[in-house]
Amino acid sequence: MAFKVLIPQDVALPGKDYLRERGYEIKMGSGITAEAIAADVVDCDAILGRTALFPAKVFEAGKKLKVISRHGVGCDNIDVAKATELGIWVTFAPESNADTVAEHAIGCILTLARNFIQLDRETRAGNFPIRDKLFGSDLAGKVLGVVGLGKIGRRVALKAARGFDMKVVGYDPFLKPEQIAEFATPAASLEEVFSAADFLTLHIPGGASTKGVVGQKLFALMKKTAFFINASRGDVVDEAALIEALRNGTIAGAAIDVYEKDPPPKDNPLMGMRNVLLTPHNASMTRECMIRMALHAAQGIDEVLSGKRPTWPVNDPAKRR
Structure with missing residues (x-):
């Protein structure tokens, strides 16, 4: 049988x-x-x-x-x-899925840097003069912070450095500094990488050991011009702290593919935020x-x-x- x-x-x-x-x-x-x-x-x-x-x-x-x-x-x-x-x-x-998710993260970085969502919306509404008011930023020379340098994080780091000439700072508690140095400038702590980053992308597993590891204290360390990207697991981020950081202008914006509750309820405040790119947990779904x-x-x-x-x-x- x-x-x-x-x-x-x-x-x-x-x-x-x-x-x-x-x-x-x-x-x-x-x-x-x-x-x-x-x-x-x-x-x-x-x-x-x-x-x-x-x-x-x-x-x-x-x-x-x-x-x-x-x-x-x-x-x-x-x-x-x-x-x-x-x-x-x-x-x-x-x-x-390592390359696929890494490409998603890079796409989020580009979208946030160049205001693609806002510019598309304004252009469709007939606001062509927005081109002289809403400016994006170059990626070359910007600092990309990568938390978690496993198969996905490493690929993000390499694509960003080699493809866009970004300066990559990486943190992974399971790797020695010399191992991280193959892909990024090693950071000694989460605090260091969050403080340095113009764009911060998470690539760490979920579970009890990482639940809520990113919260108010780390968001407070980020530059007001910085963007936060999460395509790893929703429970690693204190979602209320993220929402507060976005509302208060603590950070400039975010790209979120995973949520505290998946799928997120319709009344989730993230749904109404214009400085957030939301996707339905599909970073790997090509x-x-x-x-x-x-x-x-x-x-x-x-x-x-x-x-x-x-x-x-x-x-x-x-x-x-």
């Missing part, structure tokens, strides 16, 4: 074809609540998961479950500890990247169910199913 793979949220066709070509049966989920997934997973050997939550009850319900493979990078929506306890592999796709994420997640499932060690493991269960 073929192994069965549950896919609660649809993925790109090449990922599903990859599994079918190797003999797996695909079961599309009936919903994305924990209750629906727990009901669907009962007869499944694997889950290919996207953004839905996968709490302990899902793994407890999946008596046959051997692997959950994350379509993307962040695993803060998965109870990795429970999966490990039950002998279930957790894999992810860290090579799939056609090409969606295919890579689906394929890499499918690869993780195939490796585990074929008895191999996965290429991109998140955990390493001592007793495996």
